[in-house]
Amino acid sequence: MVHWTRRRLGLAAGSIAAGMAMPGLCLPNIARAQSRARVVIVGGGAGGASAARHLAAAARGSIEVTLVEAGETYTTCFFSNHYLGGLRSFESITHGYGRLQSEYGVVKVTARAVAVDRDARAVRLSDGVVLPYDRLVLSPGVELIFDSVPGYSPDAALIAPHAWQGGDQARRLKQKFEALEDGENILIVPPPNPYRCPPAPYERASIFAHAMKAKGHAGSRVIILDTKEKFAKQGLFQPGWESHYPGMVEWIGVDMHGGVLEVDAAAGTVTTDLDIFEGALLNIIPAQRAGAIAQECGLADAGGYCPVEADSMRSRLDPNIFVIGDSADGDDLPKSAYAANSQAQIAALNLLGDLAGTPLAPAHYINTCWSMIMPGESVMEGGEYAPEDGRIANVRGFISQPGEDAAVRLSNFNDSLAWYDMITTDMFG
């Protein structure tokens, strides 16, 4: 964490301090304080864009909402598997911030946040601009730990894409996938827990197999060299693979292959204790932790993610900062866009209540993760989550059952399409 002085930043006394001193301050009155309270949000993805829209909509101009996002636009990782499988265009999973600005008054700053001075309550941007804040929301997603896979690196990712962040990586993976010939194999190395969207590597394997089968590539296989001994929705994916793509998807757990010893992206090999595997396409997804900015300002713990108060998403280490999305340690809540959106709504309500001096809103989180086994056939898992003994606990859960009717799976698939429209509207207006 940097330690700038208040003089160097040229900061006036925090505007919220004046606001908080007003007894019985309620939300509409925040604007009447000397200056509007300033909320800065870092990260314009599932968590950050949702938080910006919900804050701005509820505050109705009484606070200044600034969204700092490195990209001009945002390409969703969710539904990137639909893009890889040719079910969606790249444009359809790419979204702009125009409505957040024009309809909700959010100030979008296209820059990278490079440092947070928690004492002075200010964020420094890559272009040197300093943004003071009264409350900060961090939703920078995940940082990939490239060296968790020996031989893997940002350079190697240009040849062997992870496609676990951002649109460029998804494009690379799709180009390489489309160039495969019959008989050429794909190797997928999924990450260890906890990571972004636990079922997504296996949904990706399904959609690859589906597209290969459709092209008549009966000689190709998807080989999954897992870093885990089991995986999300395993009891649903594996029967699905056997039924739709017999012999085309092979999953090998770490207890079978003994561990990934080396990846050679240029040679197209993954060396394990068991064997050297060859693939014309390597999809290497390394281990993950909270986005770099959250770690650099000291909000992550030894587990790599940021501990938060279960009832508000407020950082346990700094009362002026809320951490949401994949960077937060959500306890039982998996790392998903659905969960990030749910957390954003809880954080927004609590942040506004905090600024206005009104009671906290009760926290209740929801999540559903749909996974395609093939287009028109999806399985799902989800639940409701609430604070229990200081943690976000799963209080109700549901999961698809093996052998369900095709109609049920089709209905799940259609629900997932509707959900995509719903969440992206909730994020971007």
Ligand SMILES: Cc1cc2nc3c(=O)[nH]c(=O)nc-3n(C[C@H](O)[C@H](O)[C@H](O)COP(=O)(O)OP(=O)(O)OC[C@H]3O[C@@H](n4cnc5c(N)ncnc54)[C@H](O)[C@@H]3O)c2cc1C
């Ligand atoms: C293949 C795949 C499939 C998935 N499918 C689903 C699904 O079906 N359903 C589901 O719910 N979830 C799914 N997910 C998970 C989902 O994408 C993430 O959980 C979700 O995007 C997390 O939201 P976030 O706000 O934490 O991070 P992100 O959405 O990644 O947003 C973080 C943003 O912060 C920006 N940023 C980071 N650091 C800085 C900085 N210092 N300064 C400025 N900007 C910064 C980044 O540019 C990025 O735009 C999937 C993920 C993958 C990889």
